[in-house]
Amino acid sequence: MKSEIVENRDSSPAELFTASEVARFCHVDLKTIHNWVEKGEIRHFRTPGRHLRFRRLDILDFLHKYGYPVPESLRGGKPKVAVLDADPGVFAAVRRALGRRFEVIAFADPFEALIGIGTARPDALVLDLALAGVDPLRFVERLKTIDATAPIRLIVYSSQEQLRREALDAGASDFVPKGEVALLRESIERWTGIDRG
Numbered sequence: 001m002k003s004e005i006v007e008n009r010d011s012s013p014a015e016l017f018t019a020s021e022v023a024r025f026c027h028v029d030l031k032t033i034h035n036w037v038e039k040g041e042i043r044h045f046r047t048p049g050r051h052l053r054f055r056r057l058d059i060l061d062f063l064h065k066y067g068y069p070v071p072e073s074l075r076g077g078k079p080k081v082a083v084l085d086a087d088p089g090v091f092a093a094v095r096r097a098l099g100r101r102f103e104v105i106a107f108a109d110p111f112e113a114l115i116g117i118g119t120a121r122p123d124a125l126v127l128d129l130a131l132a133g134v135d136p137l138r139f140v141e142r143l144k145t146i147d148a149t150a151p152i153r154l155i156v157y158s159s160q161e162q163l164r165r166e167a168l169d170a171g172a173s174d175f176v177p178k179g180e181v182a183l184l185r186e187s188i189e190r191w192t193g194i195d196r197g
Helices: 019-026 030-038 056-065 088-098 110-120 136-145 161-170 181-192
Strands: 016-018 052-055 080-084 103-107 124-127 153-158 174-177
Touching: 016 019, 016 056, 019 030, 019 052, 019 056, 030 052, 052 056, 056 181, 080 088, 080 110, 088 103, 088 181, 103 110, 110 124, 124 136, 124 181, 136 153, 136 161, 153 161, 153 181, 161 174, 174 181
Parallel strands: 080 103, 080 124, 124 153, 153 174
Antiparallel strands: 016 052
């Protein structure tokens, strides 16, 4: 199966936010944001001019962790979801389940996926643990330790339920049993911040 990109015509949510915007999301003052940054409470980076910037997914992590509501400005658009599975039937089922709310990209090969997700920068990666030619748990672990891919939500979608704990320990955000596409959709909506619940 060759990579396939489903085009997104909707406007995507902003990817980077200032400290002032994060302060508004949390209903705190700017000094509080700087304190949280100094304590390592919220993932961030600095521009060459030393200005704080925050990625959308890092803000969502922080909001979920501390029970803040997700503002509408973080929910808009169609988040990108990459699917890594050698079975084209799985991709077709996932695309049917996600296509209305997500831009979906498919990969059949883990090495192709590594290159592709670096370029596409998806919000979430859905992957099976039956990856040909690689240790899937090491694959998950490495994606979470590389700065460019660490913010990506890794949702394991696999029939290998005996590896659930190991997958979560390696850095997966969630484990969904293969075939449960409704649960998969709910998980991705929750982890990308577009759930309405």
